[in-house]
Amino acid sequence: MAVSFxxxxxxxxxxxxxxxxxxxxxxxxxxxxxxxxxxxDRISDPGGPMxxxxxxPLSSDQIQLFQQWINDGYQP
Numbered sequence: 001m002a003v004s005f006x007x008x009x010x011x012x013x014x015x016x017x018x019x020x021x022x023x024x025x026x027x028x029x030x031x032x033x034x035x036x037x038x039x040x041d042r043i044s045d046p047g048g049p050m051x052x053x054x055x056x057p058l059s060s061d062q063i064q065l066f067q068q069w070i071n072d073g074y075q076p
Contacts, residue, residue: 003069005029005076012062016051033074040066 003009006029013026024031032039042050043058043066051057058066069075 002072002075003065005032005069005074008065009069012058012066016055029076036066036070036074040070 009032010027010029013032017027024035026032026039039050040063042048044063046057
């Protein structure tokens with residue numbers, strides 16, 4: 001089953017929506033799709049700033065799910 005933005009990806013980022021400002025809206029499909037490679041690079045870098053402290057980094061399962069969403073062709 002393909003990973004979709006609305007069911008799988010948006011809920012990951014929605015938890016941060018009220019806590020910080022990003023350069024783009026991580027709960028907006030078009031914004032995330034257009035910036036997917038940048039987002040992936042930032043969330044997969046163990047020393048990276050997304051999400052920044054004091055927020056917990058994304059789990060390896062969440063990062064893998066994001067990568068799968070990209071591999072599946074950015075399903076809405």
